[in-house]
Amino acid sequence: MTIRIGVITASDRASAGIYEDISGMAIQETMKDYLKSKHEIVYRCIPDDQHTIEETMRELCDEQGCCLVVTTGGTGPARRDVTPEATENVCEKMMPGFGELMRQVSLKYVPTAILSRQSAGIRGKSLIINLPGKPKSIRECLDAVFPAVPYCIDLIEGPYLECNEEVIKAFRPKQ
Amino acid sequence: MTIRIGVITASDRASAGIYEDISGMAIQETMKDYLKSKHEIVYRCIPDDQHTIEETMRELCDEQGCCLVVTTGGTGPARRDVTPEATENVCEKMMPGFGELMRQVSLKYVPTAILSRQSAGIRGKSLIINLPGKPKSIRECLDAVFPAVPYCIDLIEGPYLECNEEVIKAFRPKQ
Amino acid sequence: MTIRIGVITASDRASAGIYEDISGMAIQETMKDYLKSKHEIVYRCIPDDQHTIEETMRELCDEQGCCLVVTTGGTGPARRDVTPEATENVCEKMMPGFGELMRQVSLKYVPTAILSRQSAGIRGKSLIINLPGKPKSIRECLDAVFPAVPYCIDLIEGPYLECNEEVIKAFRPKQ
Numbered sequence: 026m027t028i029r030i031g032v033i034t035a036s037d038r039a040s041a042g043i044y045e046d047i048s049g050m051a052i053q054e055t056m057k058d059y060l061k062s063k064h065e066i067v068y069r070c071i072p073d074d075q076h077t078i079e080e081t082m083r084e085l086c087d088e089q090g091c092c093l094v095v096t097t098g099g100t101g102p103a104r105r106d107v108t109p110e111a112t113e114n115v116c117e118k119m120m121p122g123f124g125e126l127m128r129q130v131s132l133k134y135v136p137t138a139i140l141s142r143q144s145a146g147i148r149g150k151s152l153i154i155n156l157p158g159k160p161k162s163i164r165e166c167l168d169a170v171f172p173a174v175p176y177c178i179d180l181i182e183g184p185y186l187e188c189n190e191e192v193i194k195a196f197r198p199k200q
Numbered sequence: 201m202t203i204r205i206g207v208i209t210a211s212d213r214a215s216a217g218i219y220e221d222i223s224g225m226a227i228q229e230t231m232k233d234y235l236k237s238k239h240e241i242v243y244r245c246i247p248d249d250q251h252t253i254e255e256t257m258r259e260l261c262d263e264q265g266c267c268l269v270v271t272t273g274g275t276g277p278a279r280r281d282v283t284p285e286a287t288e289n290v291c292e293k294m295m296p297g298f299g300e301l302m303r304q305v306s307l308k309y310v311p312t313a314i315l316s317r318q319s320a321g322i323r324g325k326s327l328i329i330n331l332p333g334k335p336k337s338i339r340e341c342l343d344a345v346f347p348a349v350p351y352c353i354d355l356i357e358g359p360y361l362e363c364n365e366e367v368i369k370a371f372r373p374k375q
Numbered sequence: 376m377t378i379r380i381g382v383i384t385a386s387d388r389a390s391a392g393i394y395e396d397i398s399g400m401a402i403q404e405t406m407k408d409y410l411k412s413k414h415e416i417v418y419r420c421i422p423d424d425q426h427t428i429e430e431t432m433r434e435l436c437d438e439q440g441c442c443l444v445v446t447t448g449g450t451g452p453a454r455r456d457v458t459p460e461a462t463e464n465v466c467e468k469m470m471p472g473f474g475e476l477m478r479q480v481s482l483k484y485v486p487t488a489i490l491s492r493q494s495a496g497i498r499g500k501s502l503i504i505n506l507p508g509k510p511k512s513i514r515e516c517l518d519a520v521f522p523a524v525p526y527c528i529d530l531i532e533g534p535y536l537e538c539n540e541e542v543i544k545a546f547r548p549k550q
Binding site for chain 1: 268298301
């Protein structure tokens with residue numbers, strides 16, 4: 026069974042073609058760097074509309090069978106920033122540790138890191154992680170949280186992810 | 201248009217005149233220190249009653265047009281401590297990064313910092329921030345989070361706040 | 376009046392007798408080490424069933440009069456991990472600072488600490504704290520948060536806890 030990773034860019038402007046979706050591309054590049062396991066990316070670039078974001082998360086988790094769905098955009102305080110609310114609505118469990126660690130890491134670079142409301146949660150056998158919108162922060166945040174991702178996916182009965190150990194070290198505690 | 205900053209002290213004893221509201225005064229002094237922009241303070245000292253706190257927050261945001269509302273008091277675990285619940289009820293979006301950073305800063309001074317439940321959130325074009333009740337902690341917490349406040353208010357379409365850079369440095373990322 | 380401390384192990388396997396409840400024992404040992412005040416432990420080992428966990432928390436708080444209820448197990452992302460949800464359902468107030476600090480401490484040891492969803496909350500005059508399931512992490516987490524516990528219990532009008540100061544130092548701010 027092929028491993029599928031979902032990438033959702035929530036951005037009014039990128040989805041309207043006003044600018045290129047550099048953030049979504051950055052996530053796809055990072056996944057290629059990290060993962061030794063053969064995998065397919067399922068990519069969606071959509072407007073900052075809460076209903077659309079929720080529908081897309083459901084599609085990628087339930088129909089496309091993505092074990093991991095990574096989003097970018099829509100985590101700030103502005104009126105159209107609703108990705109964390111969408112995530113909370115579709116998830117059965119929230120994982121506060123992801124957002125806490127990502128904000129802590131971003132705080133080393135900018136004091137406005139506290140404005141990022143990104144979170145993570147579990148829907149069925151899928152882990153959904155919100156990343157910030159800026160390409161530079163994406164890699165910083167993924168480098169911080171990804172070591173815990175393969176074990177998290179083991180625990181929710183998803184596929185076994187193998188990482189390129191020279192790029193990122195997955196950690197699986199000895200039982 | 202004048203910039204308005206709301207200050208709410210939630211305290212049964214201060215609102216009954218049993219003691220002076222040193223905390224509310226400390227916030228007002230700090231705003232004067234921080235802000236170069238001309239501004240007015242709208243100040244309320246009220247009991248620790250959830251309904252009253254919510255009504256006061258709505259008044260300061262919606263009727264008084266405060267772009268920033270800072271509260272003190274009512275963030276502990278005691279029965280009458282209900283400011284975070286009031287904040288969550290009146291806000292459309294919660295900003296977990298503010299509470300996380302304030303607790304982290306206060307933890308350098310006292311291990312009981314984890315008992316502080318303060319948070320922050322967005323109501324319309326207003327940012328509401330809960331501070332702890334103790335005057336000493338107020339300045340520590342504001343020094344930590346305020347650099348992100350002017351940019352946050354830009355993002356929610358509020359007025360442009362200018363800071364006294366020798367006192368506190370506002371950070372606005374280059375777009 | 377005797378001080379009562381509740382200990383709940385949520386574990387399908389330990390409650391079925393498949394393995395020994397080392398984690399529950401570790402908490403009881405730690406309480407004996409920490410507390411100078413005479414106290415009784417009320418111990419329950421139950422399956423990872425949300426309804427059962429909620430009922431047990433209510434019993435220990437309301438009927439047994441425990442001022443502190445410490446749980447272990449059920450804080451991960453797996454389908455049967457529901458202790459944080461049970462805690463949130465029975466508590467009037469959540470205390471996010473406990474989970475934040477415990478995850479921060481555990482992150483020094485393992486990157487998978489972000490998968491721990493443990494929290495804490497207040498039900499009436501009882502403080503409920505979720506600890507992780509692994510015995511080693513239990514002591515690390517308790518050492519980090521316990522200095523704030525006696526003062527928290529003062530604030531919710533529980534009994535006065537005295538600690539063995541050479542083992543753990545309770546902190547009570549001067550009023």
